[in-house]
Amino acid sequence: MExxxxxxxxxxxNAHVHFLPFSVVKMVRFIYQPNSFNISxxxxxxxxxxxxxxxxxPYWNRSRGADHFMLSCHDWGPQASKSHPYLYSNSIRVLCNANTSEGFHPLKDVSLPEINLKTDASLAGIIGGLSVSRRTTLAFFAGxxxxxxxxxxxxxxxxxxxxxxxxxxxxxxKGADYYGMMRASRFCLCPSGYEVASPRVVEAIYMECVPVIISDGYELPFGDVLNWKSFSVAVAxxxxxxxxxxxxxxSGRQYIRMWRRVRAVRRHFVVNSPPERFDVFHMILHSVWLRRLNFRVRHQLD
Incomplete structure (x- = not known):
């Protein structure tokens, strides 16, 4: 944004929303006691x-935080948001671990795609896959x-x-290439770990591999505008x-349609610097904006 x-x-x-620029990641790094599992x-x-x-x-009090948003992809982001009752219940929480069974509210909160940023490699090197005819593996997972x-x-x-x-x-x-196997697979399995989110979902989309979501309670990113059923498979x-x-x-015909849709939605998950239209940065702000529309701020304070 800067x-x-x-x-x-x-x-x-003039602001429609106010960003709360604290970083849970940096707080874990600088003020958390290692191995204590105490985030007080x-x-x-x-x-x-x-x-x-x-x-x-005056802005927080006039809306009780409803026109403010935080963003965190750390596992402890949801727990950290409980540090203030209005932050948890009123504010827009942009979270990777968008677990509806743990208090994530899709009408108020935003599901943030978990992306493993490759700082030592160009994005072009991890985007793109093989044609359907060259994808010889039905499903792949390693983790x-x-x-x-x-x-x-x-x-x-x-x-x-x-x-x-x-x-x-x-x-x-031994000798296998992770991304190479994703590129050669029709479906990429994306099971949750300790938390519901997984970077494999975005990795699969980058590699044009239809993601198979295996999770309980995961609110998928950008569901307001993306029809996940058209380009992914949900397995209980x-x-x-x-x-x-x-x-x-x-069927082969159905798979080709899904594969083409994966290629079409990929631009919405790409990180660009500076941001480009329709990329993940714009999608996140669009999701925040949609939640902001659900609340009307009183500009005249009592």
């Missing part, structure tokens, strides 16, 4: 910050065994040497044993 004036105003009276210092810092802006400026869902997936499908269609690994085979945890059968039932 790269230009299109989305920013220096006159707070983070909660106190956020509460103090809101206390300062609510006493110094650590953590959280409640991945052990179930690995138990049923890990290293099935007699089934070349299902390439499911806890550790990549209980259906993991039937995973191959579910994916095999998708």
């Amino acid at each position: 790269m230009g004036n299109r989305f920013r105003t220096r006159n707070p009276d 210092s983070i909660e106190r810092t956020i509460a103090d910050y809101i206390g300062i802006i609510s006493s110094k400026y 650590g065994m953590h959280g409640p869902i991945r052990p179930i997936l690995l138990q049923h499908w890990k290293n099935k040497g007699d089934d070349r269609d299902m390439q499911v690994h806890e550790y990549l085979p 945890v209980a259906e993991i044993p039937e995973l191959k059968a579910i994916l095999s039932r998708i």
Whole structure:
């Protein structure tokens, strides 16, 4: 937002929303006691910050925080938002871990796509995949065994040497290339770990691999404008044993339509610097704007 004036105003009276620029990641780095799993210092810092802006400026109090938004992709972002009751219940929370079973409210909060930024490589090197005819693997996954869902997936499908269609690994085979295997697969499995969000969803979209969402309670990003059913597959945890059968039932014609839609929506998940129209930056602000429309601020204070 600081790269230009299109989305920013220096006159707070003209602002539609107010950004709360605290970083949970940086607070974990600088004030959290390592390995304590006690985030009270983070909660106190956020509460103090809101206390300062609510006493110094009129904007928080007039809406009780409803026209303010925070953003966090850290696992503790949702918990940190509980440091102030209005931040949790009223403000727009932009969160990667958009778990409806843990208090995420789709009408008020924004689901932020989890993106693993490759600072040492060009974006062009991790975008693009093979044509449908060259995708010889039905489904691919490689990842650590953590959280409640991945052990179930690995138990049923890990290293099935007699089934070349299902390439499911806890550790990549020696010499295998992670992105290369995604590019050569029709479907990329995206099971939740300890939290509902996974960078594999965006990685799959980058590689033009139809994502298979295996999660409970995950509110997918940008669902206000994107029809996820048209370019992804949702599989319940209980259906993991039937995973191959579910994916095999998708006809070739239906798959091509989904693959083309993955390619079409990819631009909405790309990080550009400076931002470009329709990219992830614009999608996030659009999602914030839609939630802001649900609340009318009283400009005349009592």
